[in-house]
Amino acid sequence: MLTVTPLHFLILAFVLFGIGFLGLLIRRNILLMLMSLELMLNGINVALVTFSRVGNNLDGGIFVFFIMTVAASEVAVGLALLVALYKKRKSVFTDDMALLKN
Amino acid sequence: MSTVDILFWIFATLSVGGGLSMVLSRHPVSAAMFMIISLVGVAALFVLLESFFLAVLQVLVYAGAVMVLFLFIIMLLDVGPGASKINFSNWKTGLIGFGASCLLIFLLSALLSPGEDTLSFGQSWTVINNSTAPAPVDALVFSTDISAFGYALMTKYMLPVQISGFLLLAAMIGVIILSKRSGTPSSNS
Structure with a gap:
């Protein structure tokens, strides 16, 4: 019978990253794009923890810790920017943000 | 099938399914809820990988703080369900990106197939035994x-x-x- 190997965890990490990338490309709502970015970071975290567990080395776990810190501050700044943008443009969609296009 | 296998498949399905429904859902609030499901699934996978502290941190920071912030902003801006359309002109780009990542997965599984003696990714788990592990001198075990x-x-x-x-x-x-x-x-x- 099939048992779970580290490869399963790595494939899951890649799938999570791919789903986040897909969401980043096909959604137009900036809130959902930020959430897809979080999903991509989660895929990276799964891969790092797997490597840390398999390689018997704590450095990967520590890096997950720092990635969580950076992700939290990124979300805080991104959402503040989004609220500021919403007050100016009254929209959260990327179609309405084409200020520099023409 | 051992218990770890069953738990892995349950939580892998939960995280991937939550992520997919987050990407494809109409209403931003339900997207945030699916995202919370996905994050908790990833936290359970951290538990399966025996890093319990990171699992607790994942639930506290992501599912607790970050998603509450997201929900707060969604409800503050009052983003409705009708307006959250998917950009169909970018479907091709998205599918190309997803296909590229799938190709990467195949490449990875081909490179790391069983028989590779460097890190033996295709092998099953080894029991953690810190006393006999031949770690480098100043590495963190x-x-x-x-x-x-x-x-x-x-x-x-x-x-x-x-x-x-x-x-x-x-x-x-x-x-x-x-x-x-x-x-x-x-x-x-």
Whole structure:
């Protein structure tokens, strides 16, 4: 019978990253794009923890810790920017943000 | 099939399914709820990988703080379900990106197939035994207890800890200035 190997965890990490990338490309709502970015970071975290567990080395776990810190501050700044943008443009969609296009 | 296998498949399905429904859902609030499901599934996978501290941190930071912030902003801006359309012109780009990542998965599984003797990814789990593990001299050995994290953060990663603290301070000041300036746009000019 099939048992779970580290490869399963790595494939899951890649799938999570791919789903986040897909969401980043096909959604137009900036809130959902930020959430897809979080999903991509989660895929990276799964891969790092797997490597840390398999390689018997704590450095990967520590890096997950720092990635969580950076992700939290990124979300805080991104959402503040989004609220500021919403007050100016009254929209959260990327179609309405084409200020520099023409 | 052992218990770990069953748990892995349950939580892998939960995280991937939650992520997919987040990407494809109409209403932003339900997208945030699916995202919480996905994050909790990833936390359970961290438990399966025996890093319990990171699992607790995942639930506290992501599912607790970050998603509450997301939900707060969604409800503050009152983003309705009808307006959240999927950009169909970008479907091709998205599918190309997803296909590229699938190709990467196949490449990875071809490279790391069983028989590779460097890291033996195709093999099953080995039991953690810190006493006999032939780790390099000054490497940090994987451990399940939190004190190993604290020791690593305070010795080898002292500078990154201080830098991330500074990053959090900068983010806090930036958010305050952003919300202050956008709050009074007309009174200044």
